Amino acid sequence: MARPTPQGRNGIAEPSKGHAGGGLAALIQEPVEIHDALADAKARAHRLIGALRRHRKQSRLTAATLAALRQLRLQEAVE
Numbered sequence: 001m002a003r004p005t006p007q008g009r010n011g012i013a014e015p016s017k018g019h020a021g022g023g024l025a026a027l028i029q030e031p032v033e034i035h036d037a038l039a040d041a042k043a044r045a046h047r048l049i050g051a052l053r054r055h056r057k058q059s060r061l062t063a064a065t066l067a068a069l070r071q072l073r074l075q076e077a078v079e
Contacts, residue, residue, distance in 0.1 A: 022029070
């Protein structure tokens with residue numbers, strides 16, 4: 001969850017303390033950090049999607065295997 005931006009008396013957001021006094025270098029560094037954080041989030045999302053797909057495939061395979069075993073048991077009972 002995003003933290004609220006501190007507001008000054010005139011309603012304009014105050015600069016963050018972490019990059020204060022850095023001038024132009026701090027202004028350039030901020031989007032670089034955001035880009036890195038977004039790239040990390042994208043990579044994590046892709047890993048999560050892959051894990052969910054593997055889980056879904058495994059669940060389907062397990063269900064199909066159990067259904068085949070049930071059919072075998074029913075056929076054995078009839079014979």
